[in-house]
Amino acid sequence: MSTGRSFFALDRDEARARITELGGRPFHADVIRSEAIDRRNLDYAEMSSLSRELRSRLATELPLYSAEEVARSRTSDGTQKLLLRFPDGAAVETVHMPSRRRGRGATLCVSSQVGCSVGCPFCASGKAGLVRNLTHDEIFEQFLLGQALGPLARSVVMGIGEPLLNYEALRRALETVRSEIGIGARKITVSTVGFPTRLNRIARENPPFQLAISLHSPDDEQRARLVPAMAGIPIEEILSAGDNWFATTGREVTYEYVLLGGENDSEDHAERLARRLQNRRATINLIPYNPIPDDEFARPAADAANRFHDTLVQKGLVATVRWSRGAEADAACGQLRIQASPQHR
């Protein structure tokens, strides 16, 4: 009888026990894992080293994974965005971005929650609010389905959700990604709005990933509007947690800054941001905003983005402008889910 749990929701011992119940031998669990992860074969029917009878029982009683791909969009540079729906109807987005250099492998952007409670007014996911946390296997399944589109070299946890608010499930999933898919600690970046107490605690564990903190403003008052869940937490406290992360793990922090046209993209903002980050070991990623439907925010002019960048560099900071690869084909954060699922509006 089906338990409703998929193969990748089970740990190794549970999987061996379940396969035995279904008439297989314990080592068949390892065969299935290897087929799915190493050979990127996600179809029991194609696992020819298993008996026909076992494959047919598995197909009906132990789904390999739980997500269903319900929509896909593509951009001209090969980026593919998947909308994945779980059995309870909850949906998330996962984006596969091939390297511009041949043979380098792709970067996968994964989601950590269904919706998000942080409430950033420029984000489609923030507008929908939090639906629920993803389980560790639902996070891992995004890697399984993502690598089926092409080998992965890197990952960023920058999709839907605030990763530090679902940290245990994320940590468990990333551990499997590191040990079984082989994406190392320096090739996985977790992006957070930067809850300082949580960051300080996590830094002590020296977890296997790089840290990015989304700042979006040099001013406490403006940041409270742009990142509502962080209202009342001073930017200096977040930067101190970033400093502590660097001191504890030896890995520099990246600060993410979404440039919103006419809102936070002036030279004055750049000067104030530079003052905040002066003398800190950090890189700043400037991300020109992609407007979402019915939006109160605008894409910044290219020359404003360039001026902002140049001001930071003149002040001695390391900064890059990252024009989003998701700007075409409904690929900005949260858009595919909102368009495919009117109930999330």
Ligand code: SF4
């Ligand atoms: S931008 Fe990130 S933190 Fe803010 S609401 Fe969207 S998913 Fe949440």
